[in-house]
Amino acid sequence: MGWTYTVIWFLCLSVRGSWQQLNSEPVIHGEVHFPQYPGPYLPNQKKEWDLWVPEGYQIQLSLTHLDIKASSGCSQDSLTVLHDQEVLGSFCGQNNSTDHPDKESILSPGNRLTLIFQTSDSTPELQQHTGFSATYKAIDIDECSKPDPGDGSYPLCSQICINTPGSYTCTCHSGYKLHLDQHTCLFSCGDCIFDKHEGHLSSPWYPGPSPPILSCKYIISVEPKFTVTLNFSENFHIESVDTQQGPRCLHHWLQVTTPGREPIKLCGGKSPGVLATNSSTVRLDYHTDNEGLSHGWSLDYSTYSEEVKCPFPGNVAKGRVTPTLTEYFYRDYIHVTCKRGYRLIMDGQKIRWFSAMCQSDGQWQLPLPECQLIDCEEPKPLLNGGLTFLSGVKNQYGSVVQYHCNEPFYFFPGGGNVSFTCKADGKWRSNHNDATLTCIPVCGKPRKLIPTYQRTVGGSEGPDNTIPWHVLLYINGQIGGGMVIADRWILTAAHILTHDGNLVSKDDVQISMGLIDVHTLLGSHAYAASIHIHPEYNNPNGLDYNNDIALIKLQDAITFNSSIMPICLPAEGATYVTDMIGLVSGFTIRDTDNYRILTDNIKYVHLLVVEQETCSTSVNELRKTKDLPSLTNNMFCAGVPDGGKDSCHGDRGSPLSVRDGGRFWAAGIVSWGVDCRHRGTYGIYTRVANYLDWINKTMQEK
């Protein structure tokens, strides 16, 4: 049997697993041993094994068992390991390296390894040595970690090396491209073709120094009737080499090539400035090698043609086209402005300015716009007011409108009327600094006054429209009163809005204002949106009327007229002077000696404000015999000094109005009292001036 056959047979059987996918890395491995193993080997033999793995791998051989007859220098029996004729190791003797196989491992420099097992005939007697056993596996070579060859040749990859099983690949940093040689990274120079009529070019990394090994190509190409002009910036530097013939562009250069002419090579530290190429096509080649330093260059190019002309642009009615030239060439601009009072309109849209260029195709970039008379939008209506056109054509530039509030029920806070003019920006403008116009209701100024102050009281009938703020409240069968203080707000007493300590439902409150017909509860009706009792009002058993004040918010705003008007709130720090005359209104004011009856028309009495101490004494006297609430500083008293005629009460919750400086203000709210027919007993009223902050806060927040 020849050696060759044995070897082939052995390798075919002992190569197991072949290419295995292990951790995505292919592994090849196998086992080698003497054919008779583990039996004793025979003398006078020679066997050879050729191991190989794929390119890019090395072989790691591990002796797992060694039992070869020992001899000096292994000159008799031996196992020899070779790579390309080079002996890597020769083994004989006995050992058992299964416990530490790596110590015995041999790494081949390449992807092949030869094993030769040779026995001598020097031991004719049968011996008991068992030979050897070895395993091997393929180990990937990390090409990337190989040291620099140091012989001046380039490293494997010029930028980034990535090891792969059995091989490696090169990649580049961003901005670079891998050259066809798969090893060199070249700077990618960006855009190459420029076909616009003007543009900008610069060297890579400009204004920083240019990267090495550049080979950038730029082509400027426009229609043949144009010529390209290059305008280099001041900042220009391409390395040049001083020779005996002067500076030369030997290693770095920028070459400008135009058809049919010698190329120009540019380098040095001085900007070439403006370069008229006289050509519609220009090619630029920028070259650097791996040495030297060029700071780079930048240029603007433009194109010019004497042939391209645009037609005369024409005229714009009510406007002007500038400049006026005899001929308009490529790259000439025109502008359009409108006469005063007119504005630019293009495609139906307002534009702020207009300019257009004569283009390379001999056409204007844009069609001419129109000049249109400026007009303002329809002026906005004013709630509780109106407007009049004072001058000019309706809503057109220069027109004037005047706003007014519906007098005498509303007024502007600043007084007078406010004029607006339609301005050149198409907006109505006034010199009134408050841009949001609002009409404020006039308070406390009824159109008709009750003619005389009647000292002898008894409940007189009020003529219509004399107490226009009085409100009739009808709550669960009970009559009450209140007063209008703003277009959505009614002020009244807290105690009429509570029943057994609970707030009544807003739906149980019927509200009538204006010319009220009591019997049918007709009049202008309003509906409550919410009810706000003073938070400190707490009167569970009818003996504590402190803070007897409440607000009702209406669902809809009232439009005031002569029959419904608000009363003014007290001024900040208003004082309640003794003997000040108050007007108390209501529908149930008792007429002379009759019992309380509902009257058809609103009734009123004139009462005098009583000194707090006098009233306090009166109340304290009565409290000795009766369970009565106490008088607090949030209350004041009013009545007639002599007593008589139970006319001191209006409907509960009704106003006690005081006229001062031509206006009525809400001084009190009818709260409680003791039979005031008698001398020295008075009606008690909530002192409204103590609640301005609460009223203001509630009206703002609710």
Ligand SMILES: *[C@@H]1O[C@H](CO)[C@@H](O)[C@H](O)[C@H]1NC(C)=O
């Ligand atoms: C046997 O192995 C040991 C350690 O593994 C080593 O020191 C010794 O030289 C080996 N002997 C022979 C004969 O190879």
Ligand SMILES: *[C@@H]1O[C@H](CO)[C@@H](O)[C@H](O)[C@H]1NC(C)=O
């Ligand atoms: C080698 O080691 C194995 C197991 O560890 C043992 O069975 C064998 O006898 C050893 N051989 C020699 C020659 O020491």
Ligand SMILES: *[C@@H]1O[C@H](CO)[C@@H](O)[C@H](O)[C@H]1NC(C)=O
């Ligand atoms: C060239 O460019 C410079 C600056 O960018 C500018 O001032 C100059 O007018 C240009 N020259 C021409 C002929 O366009």
Ligand SMILES: *[C@@H]1O[C@H](CO)[C@@H](O)[C@H](O)[C@H]1NC(C)=O
């Ligand atoms: C372009 O033409 C002008 C005048 O005809 C000439 O002065 C200039 O040298 C020409 N430029 C080139 C690059 O040929």
Ligand SMILES: *[C@@H]1O[C@H](CO)[C@@H](O)[C@H](O)[C@H]1NC(C)=O
């Ligand atoms: C305000 O305008 C109204 C209505 O146009 C007019 O009746 C009134 O006189 C004007 N008042 C003033 C102060 O101009």
Ligand SMILES: *[C@@H]1O[C@H](CO)[C@@H](O)[C@H](O)[C@H]1NC(C)=O
């Ligand atoms: C006042 O306004 C009310 C409600 O808006 C309306 O019912 C009444 O007729 C008006 N009165 C006058 C005199 O305009």
Ligand SMILES: *[C@@H]1O[C@H](CO)[C@@H](O)[C@H](O)[C@H]1NC(C)=O
């Ligand atoms: C109500 O509040 C407004 C705004 O905070 C303030 O201008 C006004 O003076 C206050 N009125 C009263 C009576 O406190």
